Amino acid sequence: xxxxxxxxxxxxxxxxxxxxxxxxxxxxxxxxxxxxxxxxxxxxxxxxxxxxxxxxxxxxxxxxxxxxxxxxxxxxxxxxxxxxxxxxxxxxxxxxxxxxxxxxxxxxxxxxxxxxxxxxxxxxxxxxxxxxxxxxxxxxxxxxxxxxxxxxxxxxxxxxxxxxxxxxxxxxxxxxxxxxxxxxxxxxxxxxxxxxxxxxxxxxxxxxxxxxxxxxxxxxxxxxxxxxxxxxxxxxxxxxxxxxxxxxxxxxxxxxxxxxxxxxxxxxxxxxxxxxxxxxxxxxxxxxxxxxxxxxxxxxxxxxxxxxxxxxxxxxxxxxxxxxxxxxxxxxxxxxxxxxxxxxxxxxxxxxxxxxxxxxxxxxxxxxxxxxxxxxxxxxxxxxxxxxxxxxxxxxxxxxxxxxxxxxxxxxxxxxxxxxxxxxxxx
Amino acid sequence: xxxxxxxxxxxxxxxxxxxxxxxxxxxxxxxxxxxxxxxxxxxxxxxxxxxxxxxxxxxxxxxxxxxxxxxxxxxxxxxxxxxxxxxxxxxxxxxxxxxxxxxxxxxxxxxxxxxxxxxxxxxxxxxxxxxxxxxxxxxxxxxxxxxxxxxxxxxxxxxxxxxxxxxxxxxxxxxxxxxxxxxxxxxxxxxxxxxxxxxxxxxxxxxxxxxxxxxxxxxxxxxxxxxxxxxxxxxxxxxxxxxxxxxxxxxxxxxxxxxxxxxxxxxxxxxxx
Amino acid sequence: xxxxxxxxxxxxxxxxxxxxxxxxxxxxxxxxxxxxxxxxxxxxxxxxxxxxxxxxxxxxxxxxxxxxxxxxxxxxxxxxxxxxxxxxxxxxxxxxxxxxxxxxxxxxxxxxxxxxxxxxxxxxxxxxxxxxxxxxxxxxxxxxxxxxxxxxxxxxxxxxxxxxxxxxxxxxxxxxxxxxxxxxxxxxxxxxxxxxxxxxxxxxxxxxxxxxxxxxxxxxxxxxxxxxxxxxxxxxxxxxxxxxxxxxxxxxxxxxxxxxxxxxxxxxxxxxxxxxxxxxxxxxxxxxxxxxxxxxxxx
Numbered sequence: 001x002x003x004x005x006x007x008x009x010x011x012x013x014x015x016x017x018x019x020x021x022x023x024x025x026x027x028x029x030x031x032x033x034x035x036x037x038x039x040x041x042x043x044x045x046x047x048x049x050x051x052x053x054x055x056x057x058x059x060x061x062x063x064x065x066x067x068x069x070x071x072x073x074x075x076x077x078x079x080x081x082x083x084x085x086x087x088x089x090x091x092x093x094x095x096x097x098x099x100x101x102x103x104x105x106x107x108x109x110x111x112x113x114x115x116x117x118x119x120x121x122x123x124x125x126x127x128x129x130x131x132x133x134x135x136x137x138x139x140x141x142x143x144x145x146x147x148x149x150x151x152x153x154x155x156x157x158x159x160x161x162x163x164x165x166x167x168x169x170x171x172x173x174x175x176x177x178x179x180x181x182x183x184x185x186x187x188x189x190x191x192x193x194x195x196x197x198x199x200x201x202x203x204x205x206x207x208x209x210x211x212x213x214x215x216x217x218x219x220x221x222x223x224x225x226x227x228x229x230x231x232x233x234x235x236x237x238x239x240x241x242x243x244x245x246x247x248x249x250x251x252x253x254x255x256x257x258x259x260x261x262x263x264x265x266x267x268x269x270x271x272x273x274x275x276x277x278x279x280x281x282x283x284x285x286x287x288x289x290x291x292x293x294x295x296x297x298x299x300x301x302x303x304x305x306x307x308x309x310x311x312x313x314x315x316x317x318x319x320x321x322x323x324x325x326x327x328x329x330x331x332x333x334x335x336x337x338x339x340x341x342x343x344x345x346x347x348x349x350x351x352x353x354x355x356x357x358x359x360x361x362x363x364x365x366x367x368x369x370x371x372x373x374x375x376x377x378x379x380x381x382x383x384x385x386x387x388x389x390x391x392x393x394x395x396x397x398x399x400x401x402x403x404x405x406x407x408x409x410x411x412x413x414x415x416x417x418x419x420x421x422x423x424x425x426x427x
Numbered sequence: 428x429x430x431x432x433x434x435x436x437x438x439x440x441x442x443x444x445x446x447x448x449x450x451x452x453x454x455x456x457x458x459x460x461x462x463x464x465x466x467x468x469x470x471x472x473x474x475x476x477x478x479x480x481x482x483x484x485x486x487x488x489x490x491x492x493x494x495x496x497x498x499x500x501x502x503x504x505x506x507x508x509x510x511x512x513x514x515x516x517x518x519x520x521x522x523x524x525x526x527x528x529x530x531x532x533x534x535x536x537x538x539x540x541x542x543x544x545x546x547x548x549x550x551x552x553x554x555x556x557x558x559x560x561x562x563x564x565x566x567x568x569x570x571x572x573x574x575x576x577x578x579x580x581x582x583x584x585x586x587x588x589x590x591x592x593x594x595x596x597x598x599x600x601x602x603x604x605x606x607x608x609x610x611x612x613x614x615x616x617x618x619x620x621x622x623x624x625x626x627x628x629x630x631x632x633x634x635x636x637x638x639x640x641x642x643x644x645x646x647x648x649x650x651x652x653x654x655x656x657x658x659x660x661x662x663x664x665x666x667x668x669x670x671x672x673x674x675x676x677x678x679x680x681x682x683x684x685x686x687x688x689x690x691x692x693x694x695x696x697x698x699x700x
Numbered sequence: 701x702x703x704x705x706x707x708x709x710x711x712x713x714x715x716x717x718x719x720x721x722x723x724x725x726x727x728x729x730x731x732x733x734x735x736x737x738x739x740x741x742x743x744x745x746x747x748x749x750x751x752x753x754x755x756x757x758x759x760x761x762x763x764x765x766x767x768x769x770x771x772x773x774x775x776x777x778x779x780x781x782x783x784x785x786x787x788x789x790x791x792x793x794x795x796x797x798x799x800x801x802x803x804x805x806x807x808x809x810x811x812x813x814x815x816x817x818x819x820x821x822x823x824x825x826x827x828x829x830x831x832x833x834x835x836x837x838x839x840x841x842x843x844x845x846x847x848x849x850x851x852x853x854x855x856x857x858x859x860x861x862x863x864x865x866x867x868x869x870x871x872x873x874x875x876x877x878x879x880x881x882x883x884x885x886x887x888x889x890x891x892x893x894x895x896x897x898x899x900x901x902x903x904x905x906x907x908x909x910x911x912x913x914x915x916x917x918x919x920x921x922x923x924x925x926x927x928x929x930x931x932x933x934x935x936x937x938x939x940x941x942x943x944x945x946x947x948x949x950x951x952x953x954x955x956x957x958x959x960x961x962x963x964x965x966x967x968x969x970x971x972x973x974x975x976x977x978x979x980x981x982x983x984x985x986x987x988x989x990x991x992x993x994x995x996x997x998x999x
Binding site for chain 3: 432433436437439440441443444447448450451453454465507510511512514515517518519522523524525527528530531532533534535536537538539540541542543544545547548549552567568570571574575576578579580582583584586587588589603614615617618620621624625628631632634649650653654667668671674675678679682683686687689
Binding site: 076079105108190192246247381392395399401402424 | 746747748749750830834855857858859860943944945946947948949950960963964965966
């Protein structure tokens with residue numbers, strides 16, 4: 001038919017072009033030297049640092065080559081990518097940077113390698129960090145750097161940091177009343193993981209825990225109710241915490257303190273060098289850090305954050321990958337990281353008298369003291385779901401949709417149901 | 428039309444558009460301001476203008492690469508989707524054939540699955556055929572929403588055209604294809620252009636597929652590149668906003684050129700009894 | 701409106717030929733994911749616990765979804781969001797399109813500027829609107845206090861209902877250009893001689909709009925509304941960036957809930973069931989709309 005030919009020809013042309021594009025696009029270069037891939041933070045100074053350390057490792061281990069696979073630092077995005085890759089049993093990347101709460105999940109899923117056979121020495125790491133890399137009593141990752149929640153306080157508003165919540169409330173109220181600052185204390189209160197870390201610190205300040213020693217859910221205890229009530233009262237009754245914090249994550253909190261709008265801030269160590277930058281910060285030279293205060297019957301606690309390095313269980317070069325992991329977590333490399341980026345090393349021995357003092361913005365002894373109080377979040381494969389349950393109820397209580405005791409009881413019940421359903425208790 | 432109504436219309440549209448542009452203007456101002464000022468009382472009038480964020484974009488970050496990738500992927504997807512889609516839409520809109528409604532329903536159904544659901548099987552599939560981190564590896568998944576948009580919208584536009592002109596041409600002995608090419612398409616230029624612009628913008632801003640199906644800066648698109656700016660806690664707001672502004676420039680240029688075609692029908696005189 | 705020739709086999713062959721490229725591409729790329737999702741939804745598949753294997757559980761995931769109050773809230777949020785935003789967008793979009801169509805054809809800059817909100821990445825748009833509403837430094841509260849309404853201002857993001865306002869505004873701001881553009885294009889196909897005739901008959905602007913423009917614009921309007929509804933039903937980015945679903949779960953739409961189930965809880969089976977349910981609801985809505993369109997066509 002006269003009409004079908006042009007249409008037919010056009011269709012064939014389209015399909016051929018499409019096929020050609022597909023084929024051309026899928027051609028990749030062949031492989032030469034053995035290549036290891038490491039996935040992790042590759043932004044700014046961290047990227048330069050990693051390149052340097054990797055270059056040294058390559059020089060010491062020819063003909064191995066290492067490539068960095070940049071992944072977004074936003075927790076959900078990186079987690080989602082890892083899930084896709086590992087679910088597809090990809091052999092790349094060989095080394096993975098994990099958030100401290102992912103290790104149990106990935107270990108249980110069979111996605112990261114059991115490092116028992118390499119017999120890593122975990123005794124040099126902080127006990128909390130060592131605890132967070134174990135699943136079923138075996139090590140699945142090595143701690144890379146640690147983060148802890150700290151209380152930043154204004155040295156021009158008080159002589160000494162408060163040790164108890166009552167002291168803190170008093171100082172904060174006085175500072176607001178004197179008109180020096182609009183806010184007393186700011187912390188991360190948005191409905192996300194950061195809220196759980198803040199809650200953890202209040203909780204340990206009241207002597208409570210999320211899971212008790214036997215692994216049973218303990219988040220509806222009196223201590224927990226006290227802690228949550230204190231958090232809510234700081235916003236609602238004492239008015240030392242602005243209700244705006246309920247949508248704030250780390251950066252907004254940092255900026256509030258940086259713009260000299262708050263007497264106290266609860267944040268991670270990353271903020272310290274940024275606050276010291278006199279060009280941008282209004283509080284440069286006018287602040288210091290301390291451990292979070294405690295309440296009655298509790299002790300000051302610091303939520304443990306940070307990252308770990310693990311080996312992909314499907315990697316085709318597990319021994320080389322482990323060598324890289326071991327190298328990057330050696331004391332010398334950790335020290336270099338502290339100097340370049342300001343992240344706290346995970347090895348306790350580095351905090352004695354030594355070069356760390358020059359590298360870290362805060363006194364190593366003070367840092368070590370805070371890290372020794374680190375509280376680990378429950379090490380369980382279902383931590384993400386657990387945390388979500390807790391976040392929801394914490395946020396509801398703080399936004400006055402629920403009362404503390406019934407809210408925490410609902411959360412605890414939901415957590416118990418979760419453990420029952422998955423027949424898991426914390427290891 | 429009465430001159431006062433035209434003036435009212437002009438004033439009205441300028442007002443609405445201007446109101447809608449205030450956030451865009453704020454983005455521009457914010458991208459030129461020092462970061463700390465973002466979190467103090469925001470103002471529409473910048474106090475200090477800094478170009479650091481833009482310098483950082485091109486100095487260290489080679490931002491032109493994600494822009495190139497976005498242009499290629501969005502452009503290719505749009506061309507294929509609109510070309511194949513307009514043929515299919517014409518068939519659905521004008522030709523009576525059994526299964527017409529089924530085709531339309533199937534096309535629409537594909538776009539109704541949440542992206543998060545299909546991203547995993549798509550990843551597995553693309554990995555099997557080694558299309559991860561390639562241009563086709565993005566264009567093909569983008570078809571899952573680009574094709575339905577194109578077909579669905581074009582069916583609407585084709586149905587709006589009066590069929591008499593086409594019928595007259597057919598009676599005069601033209602073939603279907605000729606009627607399609609010479610009569611329907613010129614009449615439908617506004618609709619086809621609008622569809623193309625919208626498909627392009629959908630692809631331009633798409634994030635999840637772009638993040639999952641690309642591995643490195645050679646193929647990552649603009650939304651992914653911007654997401655990679657941030658550190659674990661620290662977000663370089665200035666850079667993010669500057670990146671967004673820069674990423675909008677190619678789009679604005681394309682829009683400026685393409686939008687003329689949307690109102691072409693009014694002046695082309697094609698729609699005459 | 702369809703051509704009045706009777707259906708012929710030549711027509712049918714031609715139609716399938718025309719539709720072949722599009723259908724071919726769609727089938728190639730979408731068949732496996734769609735089938736996979738249906739198949740997954742019938743299994744218990746929790747990636748965190750590979751020792752549970754992947755047993756076939758039939759409709760268990762669906763039963764769980766139907767009895768999950770969080771899923772129902774998410775559905776309610778999504779339907780309310782879709783209804784609200786699409787209505788607003790249609791209204792403002794129509795006004796904007798009508799106004800733009802009557803301006804001098806040469807003001808291309810105006811039309812381009814009208815589209816700019818749609819060109820901004822969703823993430824950035826959500827961030828900007830979050831800045832605007834974030835009390836206490838945001839514009840919204842600044843405006844309200846200037847107008848003396850400060851007492852009435854809720855803490856936007858801490859209130860389960862007020863939190864919807866910035867979300868809806870951000871989405872309407874972003875996608876009204878979409879509607880306006882489609883409607884503007886649709887307006888171009890209307891024969892201006894119809895207006896002239898009506899004007900001669902003494903009909904005013906408003907009457908002309910109601911009697912001529914709106915009815916003739918209906919196919920384009922319906923296409924735009926259906927597509928925007930399906931799109932709004934899958935809202936994710938805006939809510940994720942602005943509130944993360946909070947306060948609590950007060951603003952969590954279905955897609956965000958499914959995302960959490962799939963990628964945070966790693967429950968692929970349950971997540972797939974949720975996705976199928978999203979599909980079913982969307983499809984039903986679309987069929988409903990199509991039925992309405994068909995009714996109009998037969999007039």
